[in-house]
Amino acid sequence: MRVAIIGYGNVARAFARLLEKKKSVYPFRVVAAHTLRHGTAYDVKGLPVEPQFGPPAASVGEFLDRAQAEVVVELTTLNPETGEPALSHIRAAFARGLHVITSNKGPVACAYADLKEEARRRGLEFRHEAVTMDGTPVFNLVRNNLPGVTIVGFAGVLNSTTKVILGAMSRGLSLHEGIAEARRLGVAEADPWFDIEGWDSACKAAALANVLMDARTTPQAVDRKGIGRLTPEKLADAESKGKTIALVSRAHRTASGVKLRVRAEVLDKDDILSSVRGTSNLLVLETDLMGRLGVFTLEPGLEQTAYGVFSDLIDIARSV
């Protein structure tokens, strides 16, 4: 399959390296890449991992018109309040009859039902496995492996930055020292307050709820409090009682719809949500037929996110 990539940062490079490594088994090739910063590159015979970028296409539409791709991989930076610019990129791709994969939680958190409906109407695939837990199967797990099961709720520790910061604070460091540690580890986003105030966790909760529970919600609708008011003293107090504090994204189905909440919760050490630290993340699904089950990833990196995109691509190649 011929792939066009929008947004050519670290995940895109890891993805391109993975395609290169697996090309003898999976005949995918990147035929076009577009970034605001570096410009645009085209080669229907396949671009190298580090393309020679020419001048940028005037618009994403122009880029896609020229790209000769079958699948668009959308990897731009997120605006969580609007889902833009990813949302427009995805719509531009659908309008041209192209399947879409994104690692961008914005569109899934803000406009999933519309995007899914538009893809369905046009007979296209829309995939997003890497959105919440790097490449660990969550959406594909439920879709492929839990037929007939209704997801009635979930609870997840899905944000690395706050886990690193809370870990630092439980060792007596301040919030700001914790932020510095998260930056050193390379997990904090450019603006760490996006994580600290719980926006990232709210986006992931909304994305999960939209896809797994047909919640038709947005990050703004999540009842959200971050970790900004926690102190090292509060964390030490929890530790002394044999407990731990983590920023938890929760959903449960009520008569009036799906309720979503993001909170720093005091967890028993026996609670499986307390069992992942640092960049690892974990999700518990509550179901009707299968009780409670879950998935986790231990210390994922860019390679896993890239794999999530890759697995979506294989899935699309199989289903079309």
Next chain:
Amino acid sequence: MRVAIIGYGNVARAFARLLEKKKSVYPFRVVAAHTLRHGTAYDVKGLPVEPQFGPPAASVGEFLDRAQAEVVVELTTLNPETGEPALSHIRAAFARGLHVITSNKGPVACAYADLKEEARRRGLEFRHEAVTMDGTPVFNLVRNNLPGVTIVGFAGVLNSTTKVILGAMSRGLSLHEGIAEARRLGVAEADPWFDIEGWDSACKAAALANVLMDARTTPQAVDRKGIGRLTPEKLADAESKGKTIALVSRAHRTASGVKLRVRAEVLDKDDILSSVRGTSNLLVLETDLMGRLGVFTLEPGLEQTAYGVFSDLIDIARSV
């Protein structure tokens, strides 16, 4: 699809109830059931959850010849050393052109490569999702959702009885009091030494390694030690150091093949393997492209095992 069930105990009843509950969406029906104890029942229009058993068929072959089924669900009791009688039942079904689902770890642990090859040769499906972690997707997870990934090892806490016993012993109770507690909870098998000596964990390790790593091994080949020599003092000592003890099944790929080991391991509290208690179980997969990821089930019961069989049935219906 028309289903014949061999072995009609609690899992079979839970499975039959689930089929009944979901029959408007999934048109499966049980057309025959066979047990040594209760006898045999046939009705091509569909048996009720509690069939009226007539005299037993003279053999499983005779039962299958008369059953008019398309899929055989094998739910008999395990002999872990030989995989019998399940193994013969599965071969009898294949010989008659019938797909097979089993919740029985014996055949998968003892003879997986042969069974898979026989099914492939005859164009039949052989499924076994419920074998290691009740209904939680493990085999289907890897097959459906981790394309291109090689499993290079795994570590799992997969045996409920020993978790309950070790939990009791860490509270100061003896091994025998722990066994009594596991019996009260209904998790211990008829012979608890099958669990205590690590046979159950070895069977599950062999089953996982055979399917996920093409190990072509057996439970006998697992380097196995049980929990029989552990004392409440050893558990208290681990607890006092902030550690926990669990019976762990491990596999890793070496130059000379897949090595499997079952041991009571002293785990750090930070180790995710230490985070499930009682009947819950957890598996960490080590992979080439996706780092370390895993799945868990919290306090599963018969319903989950029944769901595992049900999900296999749906998967077969979709793929044939």
